[in-house]
Amino acid sequence: MSSHQQGKKQRSRADWILLFVGLVVGSAFGFWLTPTILYAEKAQPLQFNHKLHLEQVSDSCKSCHTLREDGSFSGIPSIQSCMECHEADSPMGDGANEAAFLKYLKANQPIPWLVYSRQPDCVFFSHAAHTANAGFECARCHGDHGQTTKLRPYEYNRITGYSRDIWGKGPIGLSGPPHRMKMDDCAKCHSENGVNRACFVCHK
Amino acid sequence: MQWDRRAFIKLAVGGVLGIHASPLVWKLMDDSTIWTQNWSWVPVPEDGAVAFANTVSPQTGNAVQTRLVQGRVDGTRAIRVEGNPAHPLGKGGVVPEDASALQLLYNDDIRVKTPLMRDKATGKVVPLSWPEALDLLAGNLADLVKKGNAQGIMALGHDPDSTTGQLLLSLMASLGSPNVAFTPDARETLALAGLVMMGQTEFGFDLANSDYVVSFGTPLLEGFGNPVATRKAFASWRGYPKNSGFFAQIESRASVTASQADMWLACRPGTEGALAMAMCSIMIQEGLYDQNAVENSFGFNDEGDFPGFKSYVLKNYPREQVAAMAGVPLSKLLKLTLGFAKAKSAVAVFGPGNSGGPGRMYDYMAVMALNALKGNIGKPGGVIIQKDIPLKPVGNPGIAGNVQPLVSPIQGLDQNNPQALAQAALEGKPYGINTLLLVGGNFVYNGPSAGTMHKLARQTPFVVAITPFLDESAMVADLVLPSTHWLEGWGDSVTPYGSPVASYGIHRPLIKAVPEAKDAGDILLAVAARLGGKPAAAMPYKSMQEALAARTEAMGDFEELAEQSYWIQEKPAYGAPKFNTPSGKFEFFSLGLFKLLSGRAKQPAALAQLVASMGVAGGLEAAFLPHWEAPAALADLGTGMPLVMQAVPSLRTTWGDDATTPYMVKVLPDTMLADKDKLVVEMNPSTAHELHIYEGDMVRVDSTEGSVTAKVHLFEGAAPDMVFVPVGLGHDAFGFQVAGKGMNFNGAAKVTSDPMSGLPIWELTAVSVEKV
Numbered sequence: 013m014s015s016h017q018q019g020k021k022q023r024s025r026a027d028w029i030l031l032f033v034g035l036v037v038g039s040a041f042g043f044w045l046t047p048t049i050l051y052a053e054k055a056q057p058l059q060f061n062h063k064l065h066l067e068q069v070s071d072s073c074k075s076c077h078t079l080r081e082d083g084s085f086s087g088i089p090s091i092q093s094c095m096e097c098h099e100a101d102s103p104m105g106d107g108a109n110e111a112a113f114l115k116y117l118k119a120n121q122p123i124p125w126l127v128y129s130r131q132p133d134c135v136f137f138s139h140a141a142h143t144a145n146a147g148f149e150c151a152r153c154h155g156d157h158g159q160t161t162k163l164r165p166y167e168y169n170r171i172t173g174y175s176r177d178i179w180g181k182g183p184i185g186l187s188g189p190p191h192r193m194k195m196d197d198c199a200k201c202h203s204e205n206g207v208n209r210a211c212f213v214c215h216k
Numbered sequence: 217m218q219w220d221r222r223a224f225i226k227l228a229v230g231g232v233l234g235i236h237a238s239p240l241v242w243k244l245m246d247d248s249t250i251w252t253q254n255w256s257w258v259p260v261p262e263d264g265a266v267a268f269a270n271t272v273s274p275q276t277g278n279a280v281q282t283r284l285v286q287g288r289v290d291g292t293r294a295i296r297v298e299g300n301p302a303h304p305l306g307k308g309g310v311v312p313e314d315a316s317a318l319q320l321l322y323n324d325d326i327r328v329k330t331p332l333m334r335d336k337a338t339g340k341v342v343p344l345s346w347p348e349a350l351d352l353l354a355g356n357l358a359d360l361v362k363k364g365n366a367q368g369i370m371a372l373g374h375d376p377d378s379t380t381g382q383l384l385l386s387l388m389a390s391l392g393s394p395n396v397a398f399t400p401d402a403r404e405t406l407a408l409a410g411l412v413m414m415g416q417t418e419f420g421f422d423l424a425n426s427d428y429v430v431s432f433g434t435p436l437l438e439g440f441g442n443p444v445a446t447r448k449a450f451a452s453w454r455g456y457p458k459n460s461g462f463f464a465q466i467e468s469r470a471s472v473t474a475s476q477a478d479m480w481l482a483c484r485p486g487t488e489g490a491l492a493m494a495m496c497s498i499m500i501q502e503g504l505y506d507q508n509a510v511e512n513s514f515g516f517n518d519e520g521d522f523p524g525f526k527s528y529v530l531k532n533y534p535r536e537q538v539a540a541m542a543g544v545p546l547s548k549l550l551k552l553t554l555g556f557a558k559a560k561s562a563v564a565v566f567g568p569g570n571s572g573g574p575g576r577m578y579d580y581m582a583v584m585a586l587n588a589l590k591g592n593i594g595k596p597g598g599v600i601i602q603k604d605i606p607l608k609p610v611g612n613p614g615i616a617g618n619v620q621p622l623v624s625p626i627q628g629l630d631q632n633n634p635q636a637l638a639q640a641a642l643e644g645k646p647y648g649i650n651t652l653l654l655v656g657g658n659f660v661y662n663g664p665s666a667g668t669m670h671k672l673a674r675q676t677p678f679v680v681a682i683t684p685f686l687d688e689s690a691m692v693a694d695l696v697l698p699s700t701h702w703l704e705g706w707g708d709s710v711t712p713y714g715s716p717v718a719s720y721g722i723h724r725p726l727i728k729a730v731p732e733a734k735d736a737g738d739i740l741l742a743v744a745a746r747l748g749g750k751p752a753a754a755m756p757y758k759s760m761q762e763a764l765a766a767r768t769e770a771m772g773d774f775e776e777l778a779e780q781s782y783w784i785q786e787k788p789a790y791g792a793p794k795f796n797t798p799s800g801k802f803e804f805f806s807l808g809l810f811k812l813l814s815g816r817a818k819q820p821a822a823l824a825q826l827v828a829s830m831g832v833a834g835g836l837e838a839a840f841l842p843h844w845e846a847p848a849a850l851a852d853l854g855t856g857m858p859l860v861m862q863a864v865p866s867l868r869t870t871w872g873d874d875a876t877t878p879y880m881v882k883v884l885p886d887t888m889l890a891d892k893d894k895l896v897v898e899m900n901p902s903t904a905h906e907l908h909i910y911e912g913d914m915v916r917v918d919s920t921e922g923s924v925t926a927k928v929h930l931f932e933g934a935a936p937d938m939v940f941v942p943v944g945l946g947h948d949a950f951g952f953q954v955a956g957k958g959m960n961f962n963g964a965a966k967v968t969s970d971p972m973s974g975l976p977i978w979e980l981t982a983v984s985v986e987k988v
Contacts, residue, residue: 026223027222027223027226028226030223030226030227030230031226031227031229031230031233032230033227033230034226034227034228034229034230034231034232034233034234035230035231035233035234035237036230036234037230037231037234038230038231038232038233038234038235038236038237038238039234039235039237039238040234040238041231041234041235041238041240042234042235042236042237042238042239042240042241043238043239043240045238045240046238046239046240046243050243050244050247084266132250169247171244171247171248171250171251172247172250172251172254173254174250179243183238183239183243184239185239185243216296
């Protein structure tokens with residue numbers, strides 16, 4: 013073997029390592045960067061302890077998140093609903109959070125909560141069909157949200173503006189509900205349960 | 217390892233590949249596509265509180281709910297029309313016309329947004345302000361009245377029973393013009409047949425509780441009565457929630473209704489009434505009629521000089537002869553009649569015909585006689601008299617002065633004949649007209665003869681159209697006044713055709729109207745107020761809302777009524793009805809009609825002459841009895857017009873008096889509208905073969921009134937020697953989605969007057985078909 017041939021072989025092997033290193037670094041960069049550049053955070057207007065409230069009420073989630081007469085769902089309870097237990101002039105706790113809450117209560121203004129699970133406008137979703145008719149537990153789609161003691165920051169997609177919960181925490185988006193709620197997940201569940209999955213079922 | 221260009225490239229390529237192996241690129245691409253859908257200029261509805269509001273569609277009489285979203289683009293926006301589950305007739309169902317109503321409401325291209333004035337010379341339109349427009353109209357009317365030419369004002373309205381119709385009648389009467397007519401309606405013929413035989417005008421068919429239904433050409437599944445209630449009754453005969461009914465359809469074509477029937481009796485065109493008479497004849501011969509009902513009737517047996525129904529029917533309608541004449545097998549006719557006579561709750565249904573017209577009064581009377589022989593009047597599943605709707609009169613329709621109308625009132629029992637008015641005005645006999653008011657109904661498209669109405673509008677010096685849409689009537693008007701859509705404004709409607717219970721619907725403003733639109737009633741009130749004097753005194757309301765409140769005073773709190781949107785009789789009024797006839801009984805021989813015509817004839821000797829002059833072919837012997845007369849339009853057969861044209865209705869089109877939505881045109885099958893815009897007419901293969909016409913050929917269907925060009929579809933279910941033309945297509949207006957699709961049936965339909973009712977009829981037309 014000539015020295016020229018030997019050098020070419022050595023060189024070739026080392027170069028392929030470089031390609032592999034680039035591949036690993038690039039891929040890691042992409043996995044790390046995707047959520048970092050894509051999502052921004054917003055703080056909720058104030059904190060809320062779901063766990064604490066659940067211990068106080070008698071009808072679990074339904075105590076505040078009710079189905080209305082017309083079948084629509086009270087995703088965010090009205091301030092009047094809060095007033096059923098709270099009074100504006102007698103705080104039930106101390107601290108900045110309670111004070112901020114009472115401001116809304118005094119002004120009779122709705123609290124501008126940021127909804128983690130809000131679907132795009134083009135999606136029609138009936139809670140009645142899924143809870144009252146199909147008998148789904150809230151946690152099936154919302155996870156342990158009802159057991160949390162504080163609200164995590166609301167993360168939203170800088171490009172689309174949608175909540176990160178729709179795509180899911182993972183950058184690849186492979187998980188299903190409750191960690192992700194994309195159209196594929198709806199379609200999969202509809203297929204599995206023999207429910208019509210025509211476009212117009214969800215897109216009205 | 218050397219760090220050189222080649223090494224760098226390998227590292228860079230690896231990096232790029234690595235990034236592509238990560239979700240970075242793919243996720244960004246996905247999000248970018250979603251981002252483009254959310255650009256600020258892409259119309260996305262804003263969020264807002266959703267609410268449902270009740271209302272009633274005046275076009276179908278169906279109770280619906282509208283989903284409204286607050287805070288959308290400009291105030292509240294309607295996003296959907298659904299059925300109202302609380303309404304006893306519709307029970308939550310809708311028809312295509314109601315479900316797609318928003319397509320017209322929010323179609324800016326076809327809504328009239330401001331009063332428009334057309335320059336006669338150039339045809340250009342210029343917008344006007346409301347005060348200018350009202351001054352122009354009121355000035356024109358006042359001028360004619362001042363010159364003593366009030367009869368030169370003619371008005372055509374849509375529904376005389378609506379409050380808008382009542383206000384139009386009041387306005388015309390106070391101006392001193394008798395020349396007013398409304399969209400001709402089968403309800404009028406039904407009322408007249410009821411009046412002369414029962415002394416009752418408001419009644420219907422208890423289809424939901426009937427176990428044996430015989431329909432004489434009635435398009436039950438193509439928009440009969442309250443269409444949802446009819447379909448629900450139909451469903452109940454077919455297994456849900458009970459499988460109880462036998463249904464027979466007597467019709468020349470295998471229509472949707474006929475194809476769903478247990479028995480289809482394919483008869484020759486216009487012979488339905490004769491078959492009803494033959495069924496009466498069979499029931500009498502076999503002794504299968506209700507003895508009790510007949511004993512408590514008048515005119516079954518001979519009365520004085522006049523033959524009774526029994527002897528008349530037996531003499532003139534022998535079963536074999538009628539079956540042969542109508543082209544139906546006698547065995548089938550006999551089986552149908554025996555089934556009808558023996559069924560527990562049988563009913564015979566009639567009107568409106570396939571063209572949506574008023575139909576022939578003697579046919580209605582013949583089927584009424586059949587129901588009477590069955591003894592089903594007032595019984596569950598039979599013919600049921602409705603309760604009166606508790607409405608108070610609005611306005612004052614009493615006419616001032618003695619003005620000769622364009623059409624003599626002696627020409628029939630009903631004076632509502634827009635066709636006859638238009639003809640008389642066109643011919644200038646006895647006089648012409650100066651001003652034409654078109655208040656809904658779209659007469660220039662819907663006719664009855666579209667050509668005549670178009671000619672009249674062209675010839676009249678001043679034409680005013682009050683309409684929400686730039687429809688065919690608006691296209692020929694000199695002054696177009698924008699009225700509200702039924703989801704935007706106040707209005708009302710009464711019981712749909714044939715319903716066994718009385719119902720009343722009221723609609724109110726649910727969303728903000730297009731900027732300048734006013735309720736049609738408000739426009740009439742504003743004109744009356746500007747005219748002052750008699751018109752203002754006859755219509756003393758500040759607004760349409762006030763007029764409606766006054767009219768419905770007996771229904772309780774107006775706000776509650778408006779919110780509920782309807783009043784309805786709780787359940788059918790079963791039990792022996794009160795016959796308000798001269799004899800106080802059901803009259804096979806109409807004593808009331810005899811007295812009325814005797815009064816008009818003045819001398820007994822002139823009665824036969826009067827009956828003949830009205831066009832009753834059966835003569836004096838038959839004039840006061842239910843009987844069958846050959847359709848007048850068929851007299852043209854053999855004069856180079858060998859075929860009979862008949863309309864094909866569909867739930868996916870309207871009969872033309874209401875607007876057709878783009879959705880309805882889109883869902884039409886290829887057997888009605890093919891190749892996007894070609895009208896499809898049906899012919900029997902044997903008839904087509906004789907004329908050397910093949911499937912898909914283009915033909916021209918000619919009548920004495922006009923013609924339609926269409927593609928031929930050969931259909932075994934079409935009776936021979938006939939051509940079936942879809943009705944409700946061929947608009948020139950309503951935007952590109954609706955205009956230019958097919959051709960207008962009313963452009964070729966021949967209109968005659970019914971000899972007894974005096975109403976226009978256009979169910980059948982003699983035509984020739986030529987390949988083009």
